[in-house]
Structures are given as structure tokens and as C-alpha cells.
Amino acid sequence: MSKPHISQNLQVPFGPESATTVYKNATFPASFWHNNILLDPRATPHLFLESDLRTKKLGAIHERLWLAGLRQQARPLHRQKLLGRTIRLTERPDEHLIWNKDNIFIKPLPPYLLDHSFWVSQLCSNESLFGSAVGLLISYVWLVASTSDFAIAIEEHIIPSSITWETWRDIVGDIIQNIDTLTAQVNRRYHYGELRLSRLNTLYRFNISTLSLRNFLNGFMATPTWYTQFFERNFSWILAAFIYITVILSAMQVGLATSHLQGNAQFQDVSFGIAITRFDTRRERRGNGDPGRQTTGTSSTVVLDSTLCNRCFELELGRFLRGDVDAAYGRIARISLSSLDERCSLCQQFRTVLQIANGWEASPTTHTQFYLSRHVFDALLTRIGSFYGHYMGIRFEHTPQTIRLFPTHGIMRGSTSDNVVPMGRALGPSISDFESIGDQLKICRLSHDWACQPTSPMTEVLRLIDCRSRQIISAALNQPYVCLSYVWGQNVIMEQMSGSKLPDRLPKTVEDAMFIALKLGVPFLWVDRYCIDQHNDEEKHAIIQHMDRIYKGAELTIIAAVGNDPNHGIPGICGTARKPQYRLSGEHTTYVAAEEVAVEIAQSKWASRGWYVFE
Known part of the structure; x- marks a missing residue:
């Protein structure tokens, strides 16, 4: 059995010898849709792989998938036939292994999953995509277990006809040896096999995180013929529940109009609870209904008094959301590594803070303690009101800067304790909130008038990267585009352009910027290295003299201030991890760090460039 290639601690599920007889190059479809834009997957592989591998809809209801299926592998294809099921092909990963009455939906095996070099270059460098790809590949191991299954798979076009049974058997042998389906390497969707569509529809209609009118009407899979079936099967109980x-x-x-029940406290509480259910549901769906939850929608640790040591109990961390409480302010504790109690949940969070500091910072100093403080936070939040509360501070020895941690939730001044609003934002290591960025762009366009409107650049010489085709094009009049500001680096060898086509291999930072531009729906990017003719000195000089107009004319500018060269990548994008976020969870809220980045930017390689003045 051949040994797998290892890249960044992630193993290709099969060895290169097993794959050479199958595909030497990844095979992509001709096109795919993303945000209503038709794209070429060869030009935008990261976006394509996200749409082809990620199971976002199932991920939204994962905690309740046990209601729709068992935590066991799917049955082989010959068993599906014995059950009388017709195999229906689908290209959507969310619909793979979903069954309904006499049908089961199966996604054909993507040919690129059998290309060893493709795993090394595209999948092993992205942990999230890797887990989805491995899970999908394992599902075919479940389905095609015997020669009869293999014959069905070829006949139904589930696996490519060029594969022989002997080749498939070798690949499966490698996968079984190298991958454990119960480990974190496999996307958790594939901890389940077949899922029942009728129950998924019910979960999607009534689950808090997916609650909307559209999802209620469509369910998990929107097919018009199933509306009729749904009402035929469920009309009686829907009518009974309505009545x-x-x-x-x-x-x-x-x-409520009778004097007897007007004085009944329990009856009044029930009536009040029903009245505010709609508002609580909306708040929970947005992630701010439960003070112990983060704004990203993932559960945060809620510290209970019974799990705290005496020192941490007296800190009253997160016990109050208001600012008008009798709590200690200023420096409230010195937290040292030797003082941490393994039985105390808050002490373990303090340990994580020290681990993050020592694991990320490049300073040779090893942090063994820090100072914890509480500060008054009085802020006027636009369109929401005035917030009066507090934030926490962390300061390590030998560093003058205090890291501020803001509450994920707070209460507005003069409002009741029920009016909890989101404050600080919890960030994951590789999660980017493009929806929030898009909202900020809309606010700029609609509310800031001339102050934030792009000015007219020199369109007669302006060239842009079309991120969809990876071609350099001439900018049209009033063409919206995105600028990239980054570090060129020294002694960085880059492939030369061939005409107007970009090189096949681009620096990671440039690839990430193209990914962002596509995600934001502005698929045109200006990058100086590629959009300025480096061999035309006259044009180059003219553009440099008016560089400010190019940046002013952009919809927005991506500033890649980290790293010393263009191969570093943009944190949070396509596998480039961002700096871990400090966070502390208390009884009623979680505090997340919003570090002051001015010092880091001033000390960065990016700020030392001559272009910094123009930008």
C-alpha cells in the first residue's frame, strides 16, 4: 500500500501510484454560478471548490441532523436498488445522499478528487475544504463496495467510466488505511450517511437558525411537485394546529378582559411571553438573543459559579451587562500561570490567553502572567442609542499596550434587561464576513454622498484584472473596481505574463484579493504589478504621478499589511489563518478582543514602502 503525501499535517487519502492511472490533471466543469455571476472554475478554483464541496445548508442544521438520519455509513448501491430507489444525479453537495420516497440523490464523483497532485496543491492547504473533500470521497467508498456496486456506479455515471475495478479497489484500500471517518479531518456532515428529505424540510422550516418565510415555503429542497405532496400528507395536522x-x-x-384573569400573574406571564415570541425569535436568529452566545452564531462558554475558584468568582466577570453596577474597576487581578486552578473554567480560559500570546507573537519573551482590568465603556451607537457598560483589558508584562475586550452583547442606556443588542464580534481563524463588508459598502454608497464616492481615475490608461477570466482588460468608463495595496518583497521570483493573460501561478496575496473581489460582486481588481505596463517607461511614469487618482477611483482598497512578501496571503482568506482572537466568557456575556492595530501597522513592512504616501 502506497504512503500518502503529507502537506501541512493533512494527508492525501491515497498514494500517487494509485491515482496515476486515473487522472493526471484535475477535470473541472465548463462553468458555475456564484452570486448570480457565471464564472470559469479554472480561473476561480477557490470559489468553485467552495460551491462544489461545502455543505452549508446541512451545516446550518447539523445539531439536529440526528432527526433526519443515523450516524452510520450509507448503504451500498446494490442495497439502494433492492430498496426500490431510483438514483437521481445532483451536482449540489448538500443534496448528496438525500432520499425521498422512491428516490435517492447522489452527486457524481468529481474527477479532481482522484488527482493526487490536485489534493496537494488545492486541498491539503485548506483544512476546511480538505474535510469536505475527504468526507465526500469517503461517501463513494460506502456506495461502491463490491463489483455489483461498481457496475451500477458506471451505469449511473456516478464514477468515471475510465476507472477499472482494480484501480478503484487500490484507491479504496489507501483511503481505509489513511483516513478515520470519526476524526476531525472529516467534515461532520459525513458522520451521517443517508438523510431523509421530508425531515430535512421540516427541520429547515422550523429551525431557529434558518427561520424565514422563504425557507418555510421551500424547505430544504425546493421542488414545486413536492409542495403538493407536502400539503396532501400534512393538510390535516396543519389545519388542526391552525384551529x-x-x-x-x-x-x-x-x-385578558376579565377581572379575574387580569390579576392572575401566571396568565399574564404566558400572554406576555406569546406577545414577544416574534421578537425573541428574530433576535435569536441574528445571534444576539442569548447573552451567552457569540455573534457568529456558535455557542460560547458560559461560566457557572459552581465551576469557579474563589479568585475568579470575586472577579464577577460577565456577571453584569450594565455599567451602573457596584463592581471593581481599574486593575482587578494579576493572572499568573502558577495561580491557575485546573478545576476552574475561567482559569482555563486565562491559560488559553497565555497560550495564544506565546504561540503567536514573535517576541522571544515568554509570557507567564498578565494583568486583568475593567473599564467604563460609554459609547453612542448610531441608530441604536447610547450604551453604558464596561469592557475588559489585558496587559502583558513588558508591553505598554492594553488589549481591549468588548462584550458581545450589551444593554442600551435607559432600556430594560430584555433589550440586549450585539456589540463586539467574535472571529474565527479562517472565517470572513463578506456579507458585513457588502453592507458597509451599501451604507457608503447610499449615505455618504460625495465624501466616499469614487472619483474618476485615468480611464484612458487604466487596466484591470477581470477576476472571472484572469485576463487584463482596459477599464470602461465608470467601471467599478477594487484596489490591492500590498508588499512586493525582495528577491521574489514571479512568472512573466503572456500577453493579456495572467500567469497560472500568482502570489497568494493576489489570489486572495481576487477571491475577495469576486465575493463582493466587484470582479475587477487593480494590482500595480500586473495592471501597469512594466516595459513602458513613459506610461509607467505618468501613472505613478497620478497614483492617488487610481486609489480614489476604487470602490474599496484591500490593504494587505501583514507579511514581508506577496506570498503571505490575506488573513482569513483561502487557508491563510488570522491571528487568534483573545476572548473571555462570563456568566452573562462573552468578551472578545478588538486590538489596537495602529502600532502593528506602523511597524509593518507595508507602512515602510514609498507607495504608502499615495495610498
């Missing part, structure tokens, strides 16, 4: 709820609400409305 029952109507009778209860009518009776409660009458009851």
Missing part, C-alpha cells in the same frame, strides 16, 4: 392555536389565542384575548 387549535386560533381558539387558544381567542380565549386568551377574552380572558
Whole structure:
């Protein structure tokens, strides 16, 4: 059995010898849709792989998938036939192994998953995509276990017809030896096999995180013929539930008018609870209904008093959301490594803070303690109101800067404790909130008038990268585009351009910027190295003299201030990890770090360039 290639601690599931007889080059489809834009997958491989591998819809209801299927492998294809199921092909990963009555939906095996070099270059460098790809590949190991399964797979076009049974058997042998489906390497969707569509539709309609009118009507999979089936099967209980709820609400409305029930506290509480259910549901869906949850929608640690040592209990961390409480302010504790109690949940969070500091910073100093402080936070939040509360501070020895940690939730001045609003934002190591960036762009366009509007650049000499085709094009009049500001680096060898086509291999920072531009729906990017004719000295000089107009004319500018060369990448994008975020969770809220980046930017290689003045 051949040994797998190892890249960044992630193993290709099969050896190169097993794959050479199958595909030497990855095979992509002709096109795919992303944000209503038709794209070439060869030009935008990262976006294509996200759409072809990630199971975002199932991920939104993963905690309840046990209601739709068992935590076991899917049955082989010959068993699917014995159950009388018709195999329906789908290209959507979310619909793979979903069954409904007499049908089961199966995604054909993507040929690039059998290309060893493709795994090394595209998948082993991205942990999230790797887990999805391995899980999908393992699902075919479940489905094609015997020669009869293999014959069905070829007949139904589930696996490429060029593969022989002997080749498939060798690949499966490698996968079984190298990958454990119960480990974190496999996307958690593939901890389940077949999933029942009718139950997925119900989960998607009534789950808090996916609750919307559109999802209620469409369910998990929107097919018009299934609306009729849904109402045929469920009309009786829908009608009964509607009548029952109507009778209860009518009776409660009458009851509220009677003197006897007006004085009944329990009845009043029930009525009040029903009245605010709609608002609580909206707040929970946005991630700010439960003070112990982060704004990203993932659960944060809630510290209970019974799990705290005496020192941490007296800190009253996260116990109050308001600022008008009798709590200690200023420096409240010195946290040292030797003082941490292994039985205390807050002490373990302090240990994580020290681990992050020592694991990330390049300073030779090893941090063994830090000072914890509490500060008044009085802020006026636009369109929301005035917030009066507090934030926490962390300061390490030998560093003058205090890292500020803001609450993920707070209460507005003069409002009740029910009016909890989002504050600080929790960030993952490789998660980017493009929706939030898009919202900020819309605010700029609609509210800031001339102050933030792009000015007219020199369109007669302006060239842009079309991120969809990876071609250099001449900019049209009023063409929206994105600028990239980054570090060129020294002694960096780059491939030369052939005409107007970009090189096949681009620096990681440039690839990431193209990915961002596509995600934001502005698929045109200006990068000086590629958009200025480096062999035309006259044009080059003219553009340099008016560089400010190019940056002013952009919809936005991506500033890649980290790293010393263009191969570093942009943190949070396509596998480039961002600096871990300090966070502390208390009884009612979680505090997340919003570090002051001015010092880091001033000390960066990016700020030392001559272009810094223009930008």
C-alpha cells in the first residue's frame, strides 16, 4: 500500500501510484454560478471548490441532523436498488445522499478528487475544504463496495467510466488505511450517511437558525411537485394546529378582559411571553438573543459559579451587562500561570490567553502572567442609542499596550434587561464576513454622498484584472473596481505574463484579493504589478504621478499589511489563518478582543514602502 503525501499535517487519502492511472490533471466543469455571476472554475478554483464541496445548508442544521438520519455509513448501491430507489444525479453537495420516497440523490464523483497532485496543491492547504473533500470521497467508498456496486456506479455515471475495478479497489484500500471517518479531518456532515428529505424540510422550516418565510415555503429542497405532496400528507395536522392555536389565542384575548384573569400573574406571564415570541425569535436568529452566545452564531462558554475558584468568582466577570453596577474597576487581578486552578473554567480560559500570546507573537519573551482590568465603556451607537457598560483589558508584562475586550452583547442606556443588542464580534481563524463588508459598502454608497464616492481615475490608461477570466482588460468608463495595496518583497521570483493573460501561478496575496473581489460582486481588481505596463517607461511614469487618482477611483482598497512578501496571503482568506482572537466568557456575556492595530501597522513592512504616501 502506497504512503500518502503529507502537506501541512493533512494527508492525501491515497498514494500517487494509485491515482496515476486515473487522472493526471484535475477535470473541472465548463462553468458555475456564484452570486448570480457565471464564472470559469479554472480561473476561480477557490470559489468553485467552495460551491462544489461545502455543505452549508446541512451545516446550518447539523445539531439536529440526528432527526433526519443515523450516524452510520450509507448503504451500498446494490442495497439502494433492492430498496426500490431510483438514483437521481445532483451536482449540489448538500443534496448528496438525500432520499425521498422512491428516490435517492447522489452527486457524481468529481474527477479532481482522484488527482493526487490536485489534493496537494488545492486541498491539503485548506483544512476546511480538505474535510469536505475527504468526507465526500469517503461517501463513494460506502456506495461502491463490491463489483455489483461498481457496475451500477458506471451505469449511473456516478464514477468515471475510465476507472477499472482494480484501480478503484487500490484507491479504496489507501483511503481505509489513511483516513478515520470519526476524526476531525472529516467534515461532520459525513458522520451521517443517508438523510431523509421530508425531515430535512421540516427541520429547515422550523429551525431557529434558518427561520424565514422563504425557507418555510421551500424547505430544504425546493421542488414545486413536492409542495403538493407536502400539503396532501400534512393538510390535516396543519389545519388542526391552525384551529387549535386560533381558539387558544381567542380565549386568551377574552380572558385578558376579565377581572379575574387580569390579576392572575401566571396568565399574564404566558400572554406576555406569546406577545414577544416574534421578537425573541428574530433576535435569536441574528445571534444576539442569548447573552451567552457569540455573534457568529456558535455557542460560547458560559461560566457557572459552581465551576469557579474563589479568585475568579470575586472577579464577577460577565456577571453584569450594565455599567451602573457596584463592581471593581481599574486593575482587578494579576493572572499568573502558577495561580491557575485546573478545576476552574475561567482559569482555563486565562491559560488559553497565555497560550495564544506565546504561540503567536514573535517576541522571544515568554509570557507567564498578565494583568486583568475593567473599564467604563460609554459609547453612542448610531441608530441604536447610547450604551453604558464596561469592557475588559489585558496587559502583558513588558508591553505598554492594553488589549481591549468588548462584550458581545450589551444593554442600551435607559432600556430594560430584555433589550440586549450585539456589540463586539467574535472571529474565527479562517472565517470572513463578506456579507458585513457588502453592507458597509451599501451604507457608503447610499449615505455618504460625495465624501466616499469614487472619483474618476485615468480611464484612458487604466487596466484591470477581470477576476472571472484572469485576463487584463482596459477599464470602461465608470467601471467599478477594487484596489490591492500590498508588499512586493525582495528577491521574489514571479512568472512573466503572456500577453493579456495572467500567469497560472500568482502570489497568494493576489489570489486572495481576487477571491475577495469576486465575493463582493466587484470582479475587477487593480494590482500595480500586473495592471501597469512594466516595459513602458513613459506610461509607467505618468501613472505613478497620478497614483492617488487610481486609489480614489476604487470602490474599496484591500490593504494587505501583514507579511514581508506577496506570498503571505490575506488573513482569513483561502487557508491563510488570522491571528487568534483573545476572548473571555462570563456568566452573562462573552468578551472578545478588538486590538489596537495602529502600532502593528506602523511597524509593518507595508507602512515602510514609498507607495504608502499615495495610498
